[in-house]
Amino acid sequence: MEAKLYLTPGSFKPTEADQATTVVIDVLRCTTTICTALQAGAKGVIPVRDVDEAVELRTKLGNDLALLAGERSGRMIEGFQMGNSPLEFTPESVGGKLVVMTTSNGTRAFADARSARTVLAGSLVNVAAVARRVAELDRPLAIVCAGNDGGFSIEDTLCGGMILDELATRHRLDLDCNDAGSLALLLFRSSRRSLHETIAQGEHGRYLHTLGYDDDLRFAAEANSQPVVPELRDGTLIAVEN
């Protein structure tokens, strides 16, 4: 299987990946939160780029059905019902609801990837489920790391490496990786026993620590705790059968 990993969304050219299965990763915290919301019974998560677009969309969908969630600089947005902490997304808060979400990095990466044939949300919390879906689709793979303010982030690359490792070992696929994919595999294989430490010591992990989000860091590092596969269908991420 051809497997290309993009360390930052800017390096990903969606036209290249039109026929590929594209996995968007933003471990801290967008895709972790998306998985948690769907696992908790949300009908769907709609990733949008801007705050204004989110507010407008919620009004259109109706305030009973839709909730606004997201962050800027890691903090909740004024007038929104929810932030971007996965711990907020429980059956009580989001069951049966549509979540309109805008975050600094993750939701923008979905917007960039939307022309790809299949777009999935990946995170450590659903890594085996995503890998299974990628193997089942059996097409070239593009892993897009949302990164941090356009730059590289270690936790997204670590997660990309874990997906590649699952494909190579559990699914016994012969992977043809680009340089960034090989590096991600190396990172995961060197850090598999210290996922939480690797995330917590990264740039964004240290920033979230200063905001008091240590529980989110622990939650995001719990591999396969939310075994759901969020797939983009007409602009909405829904849980698909796997």
Place this chain on the structure above:
Amino acid sequence: MEAKLYLTPGSFKPTEADQATTVVIDVLRCTTTICTALQAGAKGVIPVRDVDEAVELRTKLGNDLALLAGERSGRMIEGFQMGNSPLEFTPESVGGKLVVMTTSNGTRAFADARSARTVLAGSLVNVAAVARRVAELDRPLAIVCAGNDGGFSIEDTLCGGMILDELATRHRLDLDCNDAGSLALLLFRSSRRSLHETIAQGEHGRYLHTLGYDDDLRFAAEANSQPVVPELRDGTLIAVEN
């Protein structure tokens, strides 16, 4: 020492690094060739962005003093005296000459970095010499990987990791790395016994292999074979005493 590594030139913001020592790395093959040219006795190497700019500059400097060198898509440029293979740069070919050079990735990275306080050229062939100069200057460090067509390349990150390892071990510096710097260190420490294999198996290494440049790949992997420190002074890279 604050040590930031940039996996691609696009992620480097020179304003951030005004006061930093900036090391530009393009192992295959621009900075390897620059080191070799200076070690062979070239007076200096002038990195320029475009072919037209290179031709114009040579005319201004005089055809007796200046030579044109470089590549596009790995191949020599029409009308140029030299390509971008380090093996061409001998005392006979470049001794006492100024080399005006334009390459796909490396010389552009120098153009992007030129506002930094000090700009050095680093490669595996001069890694210990560059690290010694960085330690001596004792300022924050920015390592800029020239990459491959704007994207990530494994050999430049490997070399960046080797510079950081030299600083941490031989010079006993306490490094404060960004995520990309930590990853580069991990890559080097995992690959230190297989520098040539890592380079040859990378995307650009495989491409150069198809062009018949296997000797260049071996040459570029010979750590510390050209112990020179190229430093940018008024637009020209010259060998500084170390």
